[in-house]
Amino acid sequence: MNRALPEMLHCLNTSVGNLAGNCTDLTVLDRQRTRIKWQQEQFQQQQQQQQQQNYFASQGQQLQGLINGDLRLDQVVTRSLKVDPGLENGWPDYGKFPLPKTGFCEESTGFESAGYLNGSAFEMNYAISRTASCPPAVAEAVAAVADGKGKESIVTEKLSSAVGKESFKKRKADKAQNSKVVAEDDSRDKRIKGCAEEEDSKMTEQNSSKNNSSSNSKNNNNNRENSGDTSKENSKVSEVQKPDYIHVRARRGQATDSHSLAERVRREKISERMKYLQDLVPGCNKITGKAGMLDEIINYVQSLQRQVEFLSMKLAAVNPRLDFNIDNFFAKEVFPACTASFPTLGATSSEMANPALLQLNQLQQVISCCGLEMGMINPPDMGLRRTTSAPVSFPENFLDTSYFNQIQPSTTWDADLQNLFGVDIHQGRSTPFPSQPFTDNYES
Amino acid sequence: MGAPTSLKQKFLKKWIMGLQICGSSKKEMGILERKKAIKLAADVAMASTRTATTCWSRALIANASKCDENKMLVEHIMGSSQSERLSVKSACMGCNKRIRSKKILGRSKSISRVKKIAPQKILANSIAKRLVKKRTQVLKSLVPGGESMDEFSLIEETLDYILSLRTQVSVMRRLANATEHSNRK
Known part of the structure; x- marks a missing residue:
């Protein structure tokens, strides 16, 4: 070659x-x-x-x-x-x-x-x-x-x-x-x-x-x-x-032996992760100090776990039997339930949302018509494509009905997540670089 | 990047599968039993979406499969990925070992600490450190499999765990809403 x-x-x-x-x-x-x-x-x-x-x-x-x-x-x-x-x-x-x-x-x-x-x-x-x-x-x-x-x-x-x-x-x-x-x-x-x-x-x-x-x-x-x-x-x-090694520098009065340097590096890494956690956990931005942050994180995890408990309890209460008839859900109920469960979407009524979806779809088709490589596409578009192509992987009975369900919340989810990373999804921009290490971490 | 959407879909699919298995295995259940089954299915589904990559999911699955009744469910949800399961088993064996050694180490440490700290003055610094340590312990107890992690990996796993929990909560909430809605009609 x-x-x-x-x-x-x-x-x-x-x-x-x-x-x-x-x-x-x-x-x-x-x-x-x-x-x-x-x-x-x-x-x-x-x-x-x-x-x-x-x-x-x-x-x-x-x-x-x-x-x-x-x-x-x-x-x-x-x-x-x-x-x-x-x-x-x-x-x-x-x-x-x-x-x-x-x-x-x-x-x-x-x-x-x-x-x-x-x-x-x-x-x-x-x-x-x-x-x-x-x-x-x-x-x-x-x-x-x-x-x-x-x-x-x-x-x-x-x-x-x-x-x-x-x-x-x-x-x-x-x-x-x-x-x-x-x-x-x-x-x-x-x-x-x-x-x-x-x-x-x-x-x-x-x-x-x-x-x-x-x-x-x-x-x-x-x-x-x-x-x-x-x-x-x-x-x-x-x-x-881009050097492979991590450059560490001891300030004046700090120890310079390898152990304490390593310790310092470790601490820095931890504090970096803590920053990501801070972004992730709501209401954690203003707190300084590790103990307070840990408190907040603990509270958040606990609240999430409790929510899971509560929701499973609720589901158990609502359903007399355990077999969830999914087809029924997706055929009739999920779409309205969606709009109900996302009050932020209330501004855009379902009539509004539908054309938007169609447009998205069209856009995707145009894009795929162009036959571009995936590599060229920036992340939000990737997301879009994924959402549109995602239902294919579902069982067939899912496919027609779950379609809207999948797309519409996904946009809001994305918005949620992107907000979390400090991005505005409406601007269709790529994810900012500060969040990059975190997403990597999440993927790994 | 694992898109949140696909993650949710995977979770939902697995969860529903688990629920169907649960529903088919037992006909009559009390509400608490049902709740337990639902939660278990949700947990295992959540863990299985992120298997083999994170410690907490492996620990969660290991915990779930400890109980004999749940073993079948876990196997079903994990489904085709038998090799993954094997790796899970070996990993959790490793976890146990590490826990034991950590315990021993901790005991010996605490003994030595008592000797050291007792004569010393209690400084604000050490108080802060103790506070952090306490909280880290709590966090370790919250994150599944957290006992065997060091601080750095604990934080990473917590990040991951929080994201997964969020996914779980949002999917479950949606399903709950949908169910409620359908029952009302």
């Missing part, structure tokens, strides 16, 4: 190089086009606020159109490359569709300002990275490291890779500079950042894979010897950026 890959890349490079002149024009055109489309959408959205039924459907169609447009252009650019960057650019934005459009425009303009200058290189390299399809392990590893980087780094790095003849050390220095630039940019782009973070990580992943691929191709051009060198360098970079 390694041999075939650089050759392919080489071919690509040349073709792309031929096309480079075209590319700039095309991409500028492309961007203008997308701009116009966004404006159209804005206008349409205003119209569609009155007709909520059609809202999602037409949006979806439009997006599809947009994606198709992108697809065409990029196919011109990259000549029969499978995955088109436009799709990826457009994709993470999609999550924000229900938002007020301002955020969206900001996003797109930010994009432009970031990527305009080197638009051609940007897309070229995108394409390269996609076709290169480096060993995923490497890509992932570097991506995990490179998470913190922003878009600018991609652009600038691309420049450096486009120059191509530079020595590796120089490239590394460039990289360091880039990260600095990114740090500055981060502060500037902070408002965009929240939305764009997902995207960024994605892009950096591609960026990193591109990095590998470009260096590989260079190797192919020059000599095979360098390959070991570059890989080593890559690994070195990753090590520099």
